[in-house]
Amino acid sequence: MIDANNYQLYGAFGDRYDLHTPAHHYQHDHQFLIQRIQNIGGLGRILDIGCGTGVFLEKALAAGLDPIGLDPAPAMLQLASQKVGMSRVRLRRMQDLDDQQAFNAITALSWSLNYCRDYGELCTVLMRCKEALHPGGGLFLQVAHAPHAATQPPDFFVDYEAGPGGPQDIVLKYRFWAADHQTMMAEYNFECISMADSFREVHVLQVADAMLVASAAEEAGFIDLEILEGYGGDPLKKAINPFIFGKV
Numbered sequence: 722m723i724d725a726n727n728y729q730l731y732g733a734f735g736d737r738y739d740l741h742t743p744a745h746h747y748q749h750d751h752q753f754l755i756q757r758i759q760n761i762g763g764l765g766r767i768l769d770i771g772c773g774t775g776v777f778l779e780k781a782l783a784a785g786l787d788p789i790g791l792d793p794a795p796a797m798l799q800l801a802s803q804k805v806g807m808s809r810v811r812l813r814r815m816q817d818l819d820d821q822q823a824f825n826a827i828t829a830l831s832w833s834l835n836y837c838r839d840y841g842e843l844c845t846v847l848m849r850c851k852e853a854l855h856p857g858g859g860l861f862l863q864v865a866h867a868p869h870a871a872t873q874p875p876d877f878f879v880d881y882e883a884g885p886g887g888p889q890d891i892v893l894k895y896r897f898w899a900a901d902h903q904t905m906m907a908e909y910n911f912e913c914i915s916m917a918d919s920f921r922e923v924h925v926l927q928v929a930d931a932m933l934v935a936s937a938a939e940e941a942g943f944i945d946l947e948i949l950e951g952y953g954g955d956p957l958k959k960a961i962n963p964f965i966f967g968k969v
Contacts, residue, residue, distance in 0.1 A: 886915025
């Protein structure tokens with residue numbers, strides 16, 4: 722498994738994450754997931770793998786669910802603990818998950834699973850997820866899908882956010898493309914203008930094929946698998962970040 726701390730986005734600059742990616746960026750995805758999880762029933766106990774700064778944890782808690790976050794990056798987890806408390810976060814890799822029938826739902830959003838090293842490691846993580854779920858529990862993934870990505874580096878998307886120096890003080894440039902049919906590249910360029918603070922890096926996202934991830938989930942024992950375009954709930958058509966849902 723790739724160590725998230727080797728990437729500046731999560732490691733050296735992890736404490737700036739909420740500056741360039743504020744909570745409202747994923748509000749529709751999070752609302753969609755919370756509604757699906759609430760439909761499962763049970764006690765609403767959730768494990769969020771790769772919880773990052775805890776934005777989804779905070780929203781799930783506000784919705785009356787009982788979330789726990791797992792992340793290997795201390796800087797990100799520190800921000801998460803400020804949102805939901807230390808008792809709701811765990812500093813641990815998904816590879817080391819060892820809970821048994823402890824959760825009603827497991828989520829892994831924003832391509833967290835694509836930091837697995839290869840298909841074999843992905844299968845191991847998904848098997849551990851199955852063992853950690855109560856019977857009838859649900860798996861909710863958001864994965865990278867290289868077959869729908871550009872085959873060459875495209876132009877950057879550019880996002881401006883308020884920072885210490887005022888409006889548009891934070892600049893995040895990002896772009897995604899396929900290196901091959903199972904590998905997606907994600908480039909991030911961050912700058913805080915007022916602090917003269919910046920970094921640039923490229924992330925390698927492995928097993929970046931939703932069909933392959935769904936196959937691994939089926940091998941792990943998940944049933945009723947769905948591959949969805951996005952929060953609208955339609956079947957996958959052209960998205961590079963589809964959802965995969967399954968049940969135990």
